[in-house]
Every structure is written in C-alpha cells, then in structure tokens.
Amino acid sequence: MSSESPNKRLDDGAIFGIGNPLLDISAEVPISFLEGYNLKANDAILAGEQHKDLNETLLRDCPNHQFVAGGSTQNTMRAATWILQQPGACVYMGCVGQDKYNQLLNDAATKAGLTLSYQIHHDPEGHVQTGTCAVLITGNNRSLVANLGAANCFTIDHLDDPKSQELIEKAKLFYTAGFFYTVCPDAVMRLCEHADKNNKLFCTNLSAPFICEIFGDRLMKAMPYVDYLFGNETEARSFAKHQLKLDTVDVKEIAKALSELPKKNAQRPRVVVITQGADPTVLAIAGKNIEEFLVKKPLDIVDTNGAGDSFVGGFLAYLALGKSHAEAIQAGAYCAFECIQQSGCTYPDKPNFDPATMDNNSNNNNRASVTANTSSNINASTTSSSTTATTNSSASTSSSSSGATSSIRQSHKRTFSESDSSSRTERHLCSFSHLWIINYLSSYIDDANSTCLQSESFSPVNTPYSSTRWSLKLYPRGLNEKQHTNNNIAIFLKYVSGT
The missing domain is CATH 3.40.1190.20 (Ribokinase)
Known part of the structure; x- marks a missing residue:
C-alpha cells in the first residue's frame, strides 16, 4: 500500500x-515559565486558579506555539x-x-x-471555556496543564x-x-x-x-x-x-x-x-x-x-x-x-x-x-483516490493515549536523579490513559538478574495511581534478546503493588 x-x-x-474535544496548545518554554506557574518539568495536572492566564501568556510570549485538535x-x-x-x-x-x-x-x-x-x-x-491542554516543552520534558471546560x-x-x-x-x-x-x-x-x-x-x-x-x-x-x-x-x-x-x-x-x-x-x-x-x-x-x-x-x-x-x-x-x-x-x-x-x-x-x-x-x-x-x-x-485523551475531573489528563516508550540511550554509565526517574515516570503514569509505557517496560524487566546497576521505588503522587507502588531499575545493555541492541543502558519500570 x-x-x-x-x-x-x-x-x-x-x-x-x-x-470530549480539547485544543492542545504546544510550545517550547524556558524553565522560568514553569516556575512562574509552580509547574514541574514532567507532570500532568488539571488547571487551577493560578493557571487561569497560562494559555494567554503562552500564546503571547511563545510565537512557536502549535495547535492540535x-x-x-x-x-x-x-x-x-x-x-x-x-x-x-x-x-x-x-x-x-x-x-x-x-x-x-x-x-x-x-x-x-x-x-x-x-x-x-x-x-x-464566561466561566466555561473550550477545553484546552497546554503542553509545555522544556528539552525532552513535557508539562501538561488541562482545562476540561x-x-x-x-x-x-x-x-x-x-x-x-x-x-x-x-x-x-x-x-x-x-x-x-x-x-x-x-x-x-x-x-x-x-x-x-x-x-x-x-x-x-x-x-x-x-x-x-x-x-x-x-x-x-x-x-x-x-x-x-x-x-x-x-x-x-x-x-x-x-x-x-x-x-x-x-x-x-x-x-x-x-x-x-x-x-x-x-x-x-x-x-x-x-x-x-x-x-x-x-x-x-x-x-x-x-x-x-x-x-x-x-x-x-x-x-x-x-x-x-x-x-x-x-x-x-x-x-x-x-x-x-x-x-x-x-x-x-x-x-x-x-x-x-x-x-x-x-x-x-x-x-x-x-x-x-x-x-x-x-x-x-x-x-x-x-x-x-x-x-x-x-x-x-470503488473509486481510486488519493487524531489525551480527555478525562473527567477525577482522571488523569492526557491526549489519550497510549504507545510504547524507548529505553534511554547513552554512551556512558548513568545514575538516577529525581528529574529523570521518579518525576519523569509520574508524568508518564498521569499522562497516558492507556498506560502502554508500563505494559511495554514491564515485559522486559528481570528482577532476578544480578546485573541491575541501581534501583528505586516510588508512588506516582498527584495522579489517579497514587496508591500504587512502582519500581525503577537501571540495567546495562544486552541482558536478554528482547532488549534493543543499540542501547548502552536501559531504564525499566515495573508495577509493584496497589490499585
């Protein structure tokens, strides 16, 4: 075809x-923009009173913004x-x-x-506006602020x-x-x-x-x-x-x-x-x-x-x-x-x-x-001829979602930090209603493998999954045939407990 x-x-x-229609407003922003609204680099939240002028500021100060239905x-x-x-x-x-x-x-x-x-x-x-989701990009990070309206x-x-x-x-x-x-x-x-x-x-x-x-x-x-x-x-x-x-x-x-x-x-x-x-x-x-x-x-x-x-x-x-x-x-x-x-x-x-x-x-x-x-x-x-999901207020805010995530590729050994482990994963947990990221990574992890370089556990706070517990583990390349061969290291996520 x-x-x-x-x-x-x-x-x-x-x-x-x-x-449930939402207007996604996406733009690259400086860290100071997030700080001005008390936002995290990797997060997904429902808009509160402090965010009421966020969209207008984004449109005014970020000429590179894009709109997606x-x-x-x-x-x-x-x-x-x-x-x-x-x-x-x-x-x-x-x-x-x-x-x-x-x-x-x-x-x-x-x-x-x-x-x-x-x-x-x-x-x-004029209190109820068209539903929006501000997608604030800082480097490889995305902070989502949704107003379901x-x-x-x-x-x-x-x-x-x-x-x-x-x-x-x-x-x-x-x-x-x-x-x-x-x-x-x-x-x-x-x-x-x-x-x-x-x-x-x-x-x-x-x-x-x-x-x-x-x-x-x-x-x-x-x-x-x-x-x-x-x-x-x-x-x-x-x-x-x-x-x-x-x-x-x-x-x-x-x-x-x-x-x-x-x-x-x-x-x-x-x-x-x-x-x-x-x-x-x-x-x-x-x-x-x-x-x-x-x-x-x-x-x-x-x-x-x-x-x-x-x-x-x-x-x-x-x-x-x-x-x-x-x-x-x-x-x-x-x-x-x-x-x-x-x-x-x-x-x-x-x-x-x-x-x-x-x-x-x-x-x-x-x-x-x-x-x-x-x-x-x-x-x-028969003639020849030439899409965060939206949720209600009790749910996570997302573009709906769903898909797999790749392992992180680096040329040197890397350790966890708060910014690239727990907070990043909490954003994923909150953002993707289909949670394919979890399904994808859980199938690759091997708890018994002695080559695990480092591990940590966390609960994704401020998400619908805050009562669950998750494990993040860092592994070297080549642990099993499932792992991508071009990765030097890989971070894996696994569900531990809770509902």
Whole structure:
C-alpha cells in the first residue's frame, strides 16, 4: 500500500465519533515559565486558579506555539482521516465553549479533514471555556496543564438538532472512547440504539482503568450493542476484575470473555482488540480462535501521546473499507508507529503504509493464529483516490493515549536523579490513559538478574495511581534478546503493588 490512499473511497461521513474535544496548545518554554506557574518539568495536572492566564501568556510570549485538535476520540478521527487521505470521511461531535479557543480548535480540526458538529455551551458569565491542554516543552520534558471546560457539558439535545440527525443518518460506523461515558451516557445509548436498529457498527474503548472501575456499569449497559471493543491489557484486567468478577489476569481469557458477553445482534459476533504495548495485540471474536499480532517498534520514539488513539483510528479506517481484521490491525499499528515518532499526536504529511513492513517476522507471518476474519465493507464506493485523551475531573489528563516508550540511550554509565526517574515516570503514569509505557517496560524487566546497576521505588503522587507502588531499575545493555541492541543502558519500570 503506497501513500496513495487505500483502493476504495468511503462515503462522506461514514465514520462518526463523539467525545470530549480539547485544543492542545504546544510550545517550547524556558524553565522560568514553569516556575512562574509552580509547574514541574514532567507532570500532568488539571488547571487551577493560578493557571487561569497560562494559555494567554503562552500564546503571547511563545510565537512557536502549535495547535492540535485533541481529545481521545478526536485524535482517533484525525488518525482515520490521515491514513485514508480522505477529508470528510470522519465526523466528530463534542461540546466546546463560546470563545476564541473554539475557533482555534475548529480551525485545527477542519484542517485535519474532520467534519465537525460541535455543540456550543453558552455560559453568560464566561466561566466555561473550550477545553484546552497546554503542553509545555522544556528539552525532552513535557508539562501538561488541562482545562476540561466545556468538554464536560455535552447534552443529549444536540443529537436532536436537524444537522446532527442528518450526520447520524449518514454514518455507517459509530465510535466513542470510554471517557465520554462520564459526560453523557444517554447520548451513547441513543447512538447504540440507532446503530442496532439500522444495522450499523458501534465501537467503543475501555480507555482507562478508572473508567472500568468507576464507570464500568455504564460500559456494561452499552455492551450488548458493542460490535468492536478496544482497550489495553491494563484496562482489560481492570474491567475483568471490577465488572466481570473474573479471577484471571490472562489477557486472552479476558478478551474471549469480553467477546462472549450478551449481544443484541447475535448475527454479528463481537470483536475485541486488546493492545499490549510492545507485546502482541490480541484479537478475540466470539466463537472463534484467539489471534495474536506482533507489534513493530521504531528505533527512535519521540512522544507516545496519542498512540492508542491512533491505533484505533487506523483500525476503524480499514474496518470501514471492508478490509480484514488482520489488515485493520496492521493499519492501526502503522498509525501508532508514525504517531510516536512525532511530537504530540500528529503524523507526517502523507502516510506510506505497506502492510508487509509492519510485520516483525521476515516471513511476514505476524500472527500466532491463522483464523483471520474479514470484516464487512461499510458502504464504500470503488473509486481510486488519493487524531489525551480527555478525562473527567477525577482522571488523569492526557491526549489519550497510549504507545510504547524507548529505553534511554547513552554512551556512558548513568545514575538516577529525581528529574529523570521518579518525576519523569509520574508524568508518564498521569499522562497516558492507556498506560502502554508500563505494559511495554514491564515485559522486559528481570528482577532476578544480578546485573541491575541501581534501583528505586516510588508512588506516582498527584495522579489517579497514587496508591500504587512502582519500581525503577537501571540495567546495562544486552541482558536478554528482547532488549534493543543499540542501547548502552536501559531504564525499566515495573508495577509493584496497589490499585
């Protein structure tokens, strides 16, 4: 597959996403800028009173700032549009404020090729602004300051607007991340019922452990309508524990159980896709064998923000085109692969997706099982033609996320410091709702290895994971065949205890 878009072209508005929109404002800033707002170089927080003028200061004093249309589902819609190279194929709906950030977000999303249906939240006193996330870059560090604002104010009556109704009728596939269940679950159920009644696909995402634990009942209410369910192993295990009451951490068993939950349209078996960072992606289809797909890792990783959202975007794009599940997973992996090599949840100008290059094995057999299932075409015409996740206030602030992180490469022995170990990792824990970084690194650590150079443990304070305990360890190169051979040293992270 070349940079020309896939062989078929979707109808306009075929993919419909609804979620919590954020305007990401990214800029390189001096340390003094962080100090002026009492911010840490590696952190992710919700904006407080002391940060009320931060965005304005950033726009005024940092001419190098960039705007990205963020929020988990919006990232996914951008990723799908990008790999399709078809503006207008994806519709995005969410709530914004009546302010200039609305216009900036609208411009960024429109430039990315999305068809928008923003609900405008009218606040006479002007206290509720369009959701934003300031991304303050100092060297290799990123400090995130999110103001969720109007993203939390979506109301179901927006679905009754005639223009919204027209977009819903045209759509063939619906998607929302788990975060939106905290905002307007009634809107989710309305779309579920519409999809079921009209034989359309409804897809959703577990999105974060706190969603599975605290809002899992809302996910369970929608589950009979869910045709495609996404998540990572951390989220899958959380959902299995808190909602399914399963006494297992085996991802394949959990994926199978999720696929076999009761479903209204029994003629279309549920498909469950569980990513595991650098470990194989698990595909479970009700009544069929479990499949696993290897993950290709780039040599250099710039930023893992939005990797999970990007994966789903690529998958949905190829699902909508009627490609096989194997091809959809490869397309998703490619979008994530490109995303983590960019700053922020962004992509190169054009995709250059070749499914063969996404295989890790030289014989191009990237599956542990070979019972591939082909998905149905979603009203695609056959013409040639050329996305922090958003959370509610109880959650971590992120661009949603998800992806793997690379080990640190140095030419000399290095020791830990507060800035490049605990605080950096706390930022990762708080920033990436999909926590692929943890999944990736945990699979490589070897507690019994005597060559560990140094270790420390910590709790990620001021995050939803503050009651957990984590271990950081420093190892030399070449401990096992999994480790990247071009690393002189590597820092590994492992979960220790807590929930």
